[in-house]
Amino acid sequence: MKKEEFIKYGYQLVDWIADYLEKVENYPVKSPVKPGEIKSQLPSSPPLHPESMDRIMEDFEKIIVPGLTHWQHPGWFAYFPSNNSPASILGELLSAGLGTQGMVWQTSPAATELEEVVMDWLRQMIGLPEGFAGVIQDTASTATLCALLAAREKATGQAVNENGFSGVLRVYASREAHSSVEKGVKIAGFGKKNLVYIPVDDEFAMIPGELEKAIEADLKAGYRPACVVATVGTTSSGAVDPLKPIGEICRKYDLWLHVDAAYAGTAAILPEKRWALEGAEQADSLVFNPHKWMLTNFDCSAFFVREPQLLTRTFEIHPEYLKTGVDAVVKNFRDWGIQLGRRFRALKLWFVIRDYGVEGIKKIIRKHIHLAELFRDELQQDKRFEIMAPVYFSLVCFRLNDSRSEEQLNALNQRLLEAINDTGRVFLTHTTLNGKYTLRLVVGQRTTEERHVRQALEIIKNKADELLKSV
Numbered sequence: 163m164k165k166e167e168f169i170k171y172g173y174q175l176v177d178w179i180a181d182y183l184e185k186v187e188n189y190p191v192k193s194p195v196k197p198g199e200i201k202s203q204l205p206s207s208p209p210l211h212p213e214s215m216d217r218i219m220e221d222f223e224k225i226i227v228p229g230l231t232h233w234q235h236p237g238w239f240a241y242f243p244s245n246n247s248p249a250s251i252l253g254e255l256l257s258a259g260l261g262t263q264g265m266v267w268q269t270s271p272a273a274t275e276l277e278e279v280v281m282d283w284l285r286q287m288i289g290l291p292e293g294f295a296g297v298i299q300d301t302a303s304t305a306t307l308c309a310l311l312a313a314r315e316k317a318t319g320q321a322v323n324e325n326g327f328s329g330v331l332r333v334y335a336s337r338e339a340h341s342s343v344e345k346g347v348k349i350a351g352f353g354k355k356n357l358v359y360i361p362v363d364d365e366f367a368m369i370p371g372e373l374e375k376a377i378e379a380d381l382k383a384g385y386r387p388a389c390v391v392a393t394v395g396t397t398s399s400g401a402v403d404p405l406k407p408i409g410e411i412c413r414k415y416d417l418w419l420h421v422d423a424a425y426a427g428t429a430a431i432l433p434e435k436r437w438a439l440e441g442a443e444q445a446d447s448l449v450f451n452p453h454k455w456m457l458t459n460f461d462c463s464a465f466f467v468r469e470p471q472l473l474t475r476t477f478e479i480h481p482e483y484l485k486t487g488v489d490a491v492v493k494n495f496r497d498w499g500i501q502l503g504r505r506f507r508a509l510k511l512w513f514v515i516r517d518y519g520v521e522g523i524k525k526i527i528r529k530h531i532h533l534a535e536l537f538r539d540e541l542q543q544d545k546r547f548e549i550m551a552p553v554y555f556s557l558v559c560f561r562l563n564d565s566r567s568e569e570q571l572n573a574l575n576q577r578l579l580e581a582i583n584d585t586g587r588v589f590l591t592h593t594t595l596n597g598k599y600t601l602r603l604v605v606g607q608r609t610t611e612e613r614h615v616r617q618a619l620e621i622i623k624n625k626a627d628e629l630l631k632s633v
């Protein structure tokens with residue numbers, strides 16, 4: 163592609179993205195295509211000869227766009243958000259344009275040093291004490307795996323890295339912890355059966371006394387406790403494990419404490435939500451995702467560690483071809499995680515924080531929390547609905563409950579969710595809480611306003627009317 167063409171299509175694409183973001187509300191939130199429908203329209207072998215950008219864009223609009231589920235839709239209330247912003251998109255574009263790869267300091271000093279600086283900005287924003295050092299990972303799943311690996315090495319004095327596994331190490335998490343903890347435990351070689359699920363209280367938060375009981379029982383049985391993963395903002399209900407008592411138990415038994423605040427960590431930039439991370443200063447590591455709720459497009463996961471040398475000792479490698487003359491005085495982020503090559507993600511984060519300012523980001527997070535509370539309050543007025551968990555952030559868990567059997571209620575609520583999503587105007591997902599099929603509504607899109615939440619309320623109530631009439 164010639165420079166003139168690059169400029170022409172570059173402008174065209176930026177125009178396309180700007181229009182898309184402005185009009186995304188006109189699409190059905192969730193793609194209505196059937197499995198295989200997109201693949202069947204694509205050639206099964208690659209083109210031998212160059213094709214024009216016009217043709218490529220044409221196919222993009224015709225084939226790809228109908229197969230998109232629109233995460234930036236203001237009617238997106240599903241899973242957790244993965245929001246973006248114009249500043250973030252520009253930072254990402256620049257990062258692709260530079261094509262820089264920041265595996266070690268000298269492969270782009272600015273990539274490493276900007277990452278150090280923006281991660282320290284984030285540290286201050288969520289109120290972690292000085293001393294915690296940050297690194298950007300692709301996802302919270304990777305960050306949690308890194309924490310588990312570092313915990314494993316700390317518990318065994320680097321023996322597993324050196325000799326492979328021997329003996330049984332135990333990991334503890336609440337039964338509401340995200341599936342990435344189980345995945346990490348399996349990959350890191352602990353073995354799934356050595357992940358001990360700790361009971362939760364009525365609000366779905368880990369019970370510290372039960373954690374201590376489990377550790378004591380394991381010690382008696384000859385197991386070696388190694389790590390606790392506490393969650394701030396669980397995926398199912400937004401529950402908050404109490405970090406202070408959990409941290410004290412971890413100190414008492416010398417266990418690694420990893421905090422998974424993937425979604426709710428962003429809320430800690432608000433003074434009124436800082437309580438959720440109270441006790442995080444005792445953690446050994448913490449992760450939260452700017453790519454979920456902080457306007458920074460996927461992927462960008464902020465991983466902090468209290469003693470970076472415990473992390474780097476787990477991951478460091480020193481092949482001749484990667485050595486540089488400044489290794490003793492710089493950070494080489496290749497030693498802070500699994501991958502060697504690293505994208506320049508700090509750029510988009512830098513753009514976002516500067517474009518909004520901390521106060522600008524707070525305003526949006528506050529708006530989302532306010533809208534979630536409004537949804538809860540309005541839904542509560544309708545006695546057919548039941549709120550299933552406390553609303554601490556921007557996630558509301560609810561179900562229709564007309565006092566039929568639990569089994570029938572589960573089926574009814576599943577049908578309700580399908581009917582809501584079939585409208586194409588909103589997209590919600592579900593979970594189960596204590597075995598009860600529960601709908602989740604999460605407010606987190608940059609452009610979601612009160613009218614979108616009111617529209618969701620109207621759709622939910624109308625579909626409930628229709629459903630209850632028909633059964």
Ligand SMILES: Cc1ncc(COP(=O)(O)O)c(C=O)c1O
Nearest residue numbers: 242301302303340342397422424
């Ligand atoms: C609490 C929690 N932890 C971890 C994850 C995994 O996030 P990621 O996709 O960044 O790996 C999620 C995803 O929603 C989550 O809710």
